Amino acid sequence: MHEALRPFHQVTAAWFEQALGEPTLAQAQGWPHIRAGEHTLISAPTGTGKTLAAFLVFIDQLKTQAARGELADALQLLYISPLKALGNDIRENLKRPLEGIGGPELRVAVRTGDTPAAERQRMLRRPPHLLITTPESLFLLLSSRGGRRLLSTVRSVIIDELHALLSTKRGAHLFFSLARLDALCGRRVQRVGLSATITPLSLAAEALAWPEKAAVVAPKQEKKAAIQVTSAVEDLRVLPSRSIWPEIAGQVVERCASCRTVLVFLEGRAQAEKLANEINA
Numbered sequence: 001m002h003e004a005l006r007p008f009h010q011v012t013a014a015w016f017e018q019a020l021g022e023p024t025l026a027q028a029q030g031w032p033h034i035r036a037g038e039h040t041l042i043s044a045p046t047g048t049g050k051t052l053a054a055f056l057v058f059i060d061q062l063k064t065q066a067a068r069g070e071l072a073d074a075l076q077l078l079y080i081s082p083l084k085a086l087g088n089d090i091r092e093n094l095k096r097p098l099e100g101i102g103g104p105e106l107r108v109a110v111r112t113g114d115t116p117a118a119e120r121q122r123m124l125r126r127p128p129h130l131l132i133t134t135p136e137s138l139f140l141l142l143s144s145r146g147g148r149r150l151l152s153t154v155r156s157v158i159i160d161e162l163h164a165l166l167s168t169k170r171g172a173h174l175f176f177s178l179a180r181l182d183a184l185c186g187r188r189v190q191r192v193g194l195s196a197t198i199t200p201l202s203l204a205a206e207a208l209a210w211p212e213k214a215a216v217v218a219p220k221q222e223k224k225a226a227i228q229v230t231s232a233v234e235d236l237r238v239l240p241s242r243s244i245w246p247e248i249a250g251q252v253v254e255r256c257a258s259c260r261t262v263l264v265f266l267e268g269r270a271q272a273e274k275l276a277n278e279i280n281a
Contacts, residue, residue, distance in 0.1 A: 004028035007035060012060045015100045020049075025219035027053040033217065034058075034192055039209035041162070041193045043201060043218040050194045051090065052097065054158045055079075059097055059106065062129055066104030074153035075127045078181075078189075080138060081160045082170065090132055090160075106130060111137050124150055135165070135174040142180050152184055159208070162195040166207055175207070188212065249278035 004023045005013040016023070023031075026044035030053045033040040042050050058077045065071040079090060094108055109128035111120065113136065123131070124146040131150075133141070141147030157178065165171035182188055193208040205214040232247035233239060241247065252275070255262045266272045 002028070004031055007031070008056075008060050009064050011103065012056070012063070012101050015097070015102075016056070019096070019100055020052075024048045024053075025221060026050050026217060027056075029219055030054070030217040031057055033215040034190075035061075037190055039191045039205075039212060039214035041195070041198075041201065041205045041208050041214050041216050041218075043195050043198050043204070043216070045221060045223070046196045048221070050196070051093065051158075051160065054192045054194060055094065056097060058130075058156060059094075059101065062106055063101060063103045066106070071104070071129070072153065073127070075129065075131055075150055076153065076155050077130045078138070078151070078154050078157040079130065079132045079160065080135060080157060080174070081132070082135060082164050083161065094130070108132070111141065113137060127153075135170060135177065138177050138181075139173065142177055142184065148184055151181060154181065154185055154189055156190040156192065157181070158192045158194065160194045162193040162204065162208065163198040166198070166204060171207075245274060245278050249275060249281070252279055 001013060001017065002022050004027065005016060008016070024044070026042055026048045030040060030042045030050075034054065034057045042053060044050055062071060062076055081090065098106055098108070107126075107128040108130045109119075109123045109132070111123065111131060111133040113134070115137075127150055141151055159165070159174075165174055178189070178191070191208055191214070193204070193214070195204065198204045201216050201218055205216050208214050230251075232244055232251055236244070239247070252262060252264060264272075264275065266275060
């Protein structure tokens with residue numbers, strides 16, 4: 001077992017190894033800080049598992065508490081994304097670890113401007129353990145009696161896409177709401193910030209946790225690229241079909257047979273439709 005997985009419950013660690021293999025650097029370096037309750041900024045390229053790095057510690061802790069009968073029937077974790085569409089994606093992505101790890105059920109809900117009134121009332125009557133929301137919806141929750149009652153038990157908050165919020169009015173508004181959340185909860189709520197592209201890290205960490213300090217996890221990772229320059233035909237002056245398009249389409253079809261994803265960049269819609277027709281043929 002990877003050393004970074006040892007502090008997790010054995011069921012959580014076993015699921016991670018079976019489903020995902022070894023942790024990424026962002027996960028291995030981020031977990032100890034999050035588990036210790038520190039404010040943490042994780043900055044790493046897309047695809048390095050930052051979101052799961054943040055969620056897995058809390059999922060493991062909450063499921064362990066639930067198994068012991070110690071989990072309060074109240075909101076524990078708040079996930080804030082500046083993108084409404086991303087919120088539903090996160091809920092879907094959470095299903096994998098929540099269902100894969102098994103054990104006691106953790107309730108997950110989404111609260112955005114598109115959430116139906118009936119669902120909003122339902123989550124107030126029976127709070128989720130994890131709530132996915134946006135900066136604007138957080139402000140509205142903090143401004144209503146029911147919302148304040150729901151949020152009063154929050155222990156940790158994950159802020160995704162941090163680079164899209166810092167140095168903007170929307171970001172200033174969010175951090176004002178987070179200060180209100182601290183006052184409401186009567187304690188400093190743990191903050192975990194996630195970003196793929198953010199500089200300088202020191203200022204981002206300061207903004208995330210001020211006036212306290214935040215641990216910065218930004219592992220250096222080298223991106224490897226393999227580039228080939230090829231031609232659809234050996235001699236562009238000699239075209240077997242009197243057109244280059246059938247030859248290009250043939251190469252695309254060959255690549256589709258050996259790859260899960262093939263991206264073709266063209267100059268416009270007309271060329272895209274022309275090539276699509278050739279590929280279908």
